Amino acid sequence: MRKPVIVIAGALALLIACASPFVRAVDDNHSAAQLRNLVRQDCGSCHGLTLQGGLGPSLRPQPMQALGVDAIRLIIADGKPDTAMPPWRDLLTEQDIRQIAQGLLSGAYISDNHSTQESP
Numbered sequence: 527m528r529k530p531v532i533v534i535a536g537a538l539a540l541l542i543a544c545a546s547p548f549v550r551a552v553d554d555n556h557s558a559a560q561l562r563n564l565v566r567q568d569c570g571s572c573h574g575l576t577l578q579g580g581l582g583p584s585l586r587p588q589p590m591q592a593l594g595v596d597a598i599r600l601i602i603a604d605g606k607p608d609t610a611m612p613p614w615r616d617l618l619t620e621q622d623i624r625q626i627a628q629g630l631l632s633g634a635y636i637s638d639n640h641s642t643q644e645s646p
């Protein structure tokens with residue numbers, strides 16, 4: 527027969543297991559290939575498959591260069607309040623966001639011919 531303390535420990539473990547996906551999502555950087563898929567599919571669902579603009583504006587290098595890397599990073603992390611642009615802070619690490627911003631600036635996500643470069 528199991529003791530109540532085991533049940534409580536089990537309940538605690540379950541609680542921690544439920545909370546941890548958030549923690550893990552923010553702690554682990556994604557690979558360049560994962561980020562490429564995310565940008566093309568998730569961002570692309572609003573910004574257009576080739577990022578030329580759709581519901582959201584174009585994310586091609588020219589408008590991105592006008593924004594600058596820091597503004598792009600802030601927008602990705604926090605989203606834009608009162609618009610459809612959602613915050614990605616809970617899903618992506620700082621490094622993920624930096625890499626996406628650099629990929630948008632360089633146009634790395636647009637071309638099918640070359641793979642995403644790891645930016646320095």
Ligand code: HEC
Binds near residue numbers: 569573593610626
């Ligand atoms: C649910 C739709 C949606 C998704 C998904 C989405 N965006 Fe947006 N995004 C928008 C909208 C709408 C705007 C324009 C907000 C405004 O009116 O200023 C925007 C604006 C932006 C801007 C500012 C563009 C500019 O010229 O001011 C950037 C950068 C951006 N999004 C990047 C991303 C990235 C990177 C992703 C994926 C990680 C993403 N967005 C996912 C809807 C979306």
